[in-house]
Amino acid sequence: MDPVQWRLLPLLVLLASFIFYFYVHNSSKLPHTDCSLLRHSHYFLTSKRIVTRQGIISGAVEVKNGYIVAIIKGEDFHENSKADQILDYKEAVLMPGLIDVHAHLDDPGRTDWEGFPSGTKAAAAGGVTTLIDMPLNSFPSTVSAQTLRLKIEAAANNIYVDVGFWGGLVPENAFNRSSLEALLNAGALGLKSFMCPSGINDFPMTNASHIKEGLAVLAKYRRPLLVHAEIQQDSGIYSEDGADNPRSYSTYLKTRPPSWEEAAISELLTVSKDTRTGASAEGAHLHIVHLSDAGSSLQLLRSAKNDGDSVTVETCPHYLAFSAEEIQDGDTRFKCAPPIRDVANKEMLWKALLDGDIDMLSSDHSPTVPELKLLSEGDFLRAWGGISSLQFILPVTWSYGRNYGATFEQLAMWWSERPAKLAGQELKGAIAVGKHADIAIWEPSVEFEINDDLPVYVKHPSISAYFGSKLSGKVLATFVRGNLVYKEGKHAPAACGAPILAR
Ligand SMILES: NC(=O)N[C@H]1NC(=O)NC1=O
Ligand SMILES: [Zn+2]
Numbered sequence: 389m390d391p392v393q394w395r396l397l398p399l400l401v402l403l404a405s406f407i408f409y410f411y412v413h414n415s416s417k418l419p420h421t422d423c424s425l426l427r428h429s430h431y432f433l434t435s436k437r438i439v440t441r442q443g444i445i446s447g448a449v450e451v452k453n454g455y456i457v458a459i460i461k462g463e464d465f466h467e468n469s470k471a472d473q474i475l476d477y478k479e480a481v482l483m484p485g486l487i488d489v490h491a492h493l494d495d496p497g498r499t500d501w502e503g504f505p506s507g508t509k510a511a512a513a514g515g516v517t518t519l520i521d522m523p524l525n526s527f528p529s530t531v532s533a534q535t536l537r538l539k540i541e542a543a544a545n546n547i548y549v550d551v552g553f554w555g556g557l558v559p560e561n562a563f564n565r566s567s568l569e570a571l572l573n574a575g576a577l578g579l580k581s582f583m584c585p586s587g588i589n590d591f592p593m594t595n596a597s598h599i600k601e602g603l604a605v606l607a608k609y610r611r612p613l614l615v616h617a618e619i620q621q622d623s624g625i626y627s628e629d630g631a632d633n634p635r636s637y638s639t640y641l642k643t644r645p646p647s648w649e650e651a652a653i654s655e656l657l658t659v660s661k662d663t664r665t666g667a668s669a670e671g672a673h674l675h676i677v678h679l680s681d682a683g684s685s686l687q688l689l690r691s692a693k694n695d696g697d698s699v700t701v702e703t704c705p706h707y708l709a710f711s712a713e714e715i716q717d718g719d720t721r722f723k724c725a726p727p728i729r730d731v732a733n734k735e736m737l738w739k740a741l742l743d744g745d746i747d748m749l750s751s752d753h754s755p756t757v758p759e760l761k762l763l764s765e766g767d768f769l770r771a772w773g774g775i776s777s778l779q780f781i782l783p784v785t786w787s788y789g790r791n792y793g794a795t796f797e798q799l800a801m802w803w804s805e806r807p808a809k810l811a812g813q814e815l816k817g818a819i820a821v822g823k824h825a826d827i828a829i830w831e832p833s834v835e836f837e838i839n840d841d842l843p844v845y846v847k848h849p850s851i852s853a854y855f856g857s858k859l860s861g862k863v864l865a866t867f868v869r870g871n872l873v874y875k876e877g878k879h880a881p882a883a884c885g886a887p888i889l890a891r
C-alpha cells in the first residue's frame with residue numbers, strides 16, 4: 389500500500405462505522421416486518437380497564453408471538469415487567485377485538501362496492517379483528533368449492549384483519565350433498581341462505597325444504613346455517629298505483645312489515661327441531677341474521693330455545709341506533725332489509741339484547757356504489773338496500789348502549805365471545821391466556837364527529853348512515869394476532885390478515 393492509501397484508511401474505517409451505526413440504530417426503530425406498527429413480538433399492554441371473562445381488571449396483558457401468554461393483575465405486575473416493551477394505555481378500555489360475523493366485502497367481482505383491502509382497513513380502524521364474509525354481493529357468489537377458492541385467492545395478501553367465509557346454500561346445491569360437502573371441506577365456516585329474494589341474481593332464495601337438507605349436511609360438520617329470515621307476504625307488497633310516495637320512508641316500511649320476519653321464523657322453527665339432542669340434524673345450528681322485529685318473531689325464538697332447538701339470533705347497530713320516525717324522506721342511506729322500524733320496536737330490541745334474548749351483534753355491512761343508493765332521487769323502493777357501517781360498530785353500540793346501561797363486558801360478549809363461538813373460532817373472542825392476541829383498545833369518553841375531517845376508511849362516505857353523527861368511543865389501537873395493525877389513524881403497511889378456513 390502506498391502512503392496515500394494508508395492515510396485514507398482511518399477515514400474509511402470512520403465512514404464504515406458511521407454507516408454501521410446508522411444502519412443498526414435506524415433498523416432498530418423500523419418494524420421487523422411490515423405487518424405491524426410495533427417492532428416487538430413480546431410485549432406487555434397495560435390498562436386500568438382490561439375486559440376479561442372474570443370481570444374488568446387493572447393490570448397487564450402479556451403478548452408473545454401473537455398469543456396472549458399471561459394476564460397480570462395490577463398489584464403483581466412490577467416483578468413481571470421484563471418484556472422488551474410496555475405499552476401503557478392508562479384508562480383506555482382493552483377488549484377482545486370485535487368479530488363481525490356478517491359483512492359483505494363484495495370481493496371478487498364488485499370491488500367498486502367495497503373489496504377486501506378497503507373493507508378490512510375499515511374494520512381495523514374500528515377495532516374489528518375478524519370478519520366473516522358473506523357469500524353474496526361478490527361475483528360469483530360463494531356457492532361451491534371452486535367459488536370459495538376464488539374468494540381465498542382474492543383475499544390473499546389483501547386483508548388487514550383475519551377473514552373467514554360463509555358459503556351459500558341455494559336451490560342449486562341444497563339437494564346436492566357432495567357439492568355442499570365440497571364447499572364445507574374447502575373451508576366454509578358454515579352456510580348462509582335467504583328466504584326472500586336477495587337482490588343478487590346468482591343468489592336465489594331457499595325454502596324450508598332446502599334448509600332442512602342444508603342442516604342435515606351441516607350436522608356432520610357441526611357448523612351453522614345463517615338465514616335471512618323474511619318471507620314475502622301479500623300484505624307487504626307495494627301497490628304500483630302511485631298512491632304512495634316512493635321518497636317517503638313510511639312507504640318503504642309498509643312494504644316489509646314484521647309479519648315477513650315472523651312468517652320466516654315460524655317456518656324455520658319447523659326445521660330447527662332437527663337440531664335438538666338426539667334429532668336428525670343434531671350438531672347443526674340455526675342462526676337468524678339481522679333481526680329487526682322485536683315482537684312476535686322474538687317470542688317464537690324464545691320458545692324454540694326453551695324447547696332445546698340449537699338457535700341463536702343477532703341484530704345490528706342500525707336497528708339499535710335509528711328509528712323510522714327519524715328517517716327523512718329521500719334519505720336512502722337508511723334503506724336496509726328488514727327495515728329499521730319504529731321507536732317502540734327499537735326500545736324492545738334493546739331490552740331483548742340486554743335480557744339475553746338476542747345473542748349477539750353483527751354489522752350487516754352491505755355497501756354499494758353511491759349511484760345505486762339513488763341519493764338524489766331518494767327513491768326508497770328502487771335504491772340498494774344495505775347499510776355501510778363497519779368502521780363505526782363499536783362507537784355506535786357504545787354511544788347508544790350506555791344509555792341503556794350496557795357494560796363493557798356485555799359489549800365483549802355481543803361482539804366477540806358469542807360471534808367467536810358461532811364461527812367456531814376457539815382461539816378468538818376473549819382476553820384469555822392461550823388465545824390469539826386480537827385486541828381492541830378504545831377510549832369510551834372521547835367524542836368525535838363523523839365528517840370529512842375524520843380520517844375514515846369508508847370507501848363511499850356519502851352512503852354511510854352514520855355520516856354527520858357524533859359518537860363516543862374512539863378506537864386507539866387494534867392488534868391482530870399480536871400485530872399492531874392500526875394506531876391512531878395509521879395502518880400497518882402490509883396486509884397480513886389470515887384467511888380463516890374451517891378444518
Ligand atoms: N344482498 C344484501 O347485501 N342484502 C342485505 N342488505 C340488506 O339491507 N339486507 C340484506 O340482507
Ligand atoms: Zn340479509
Ligand SMILES: [Zn+2]
Pocket residue numbers: 490492522752753754
Ligand atoms: Zn347481509
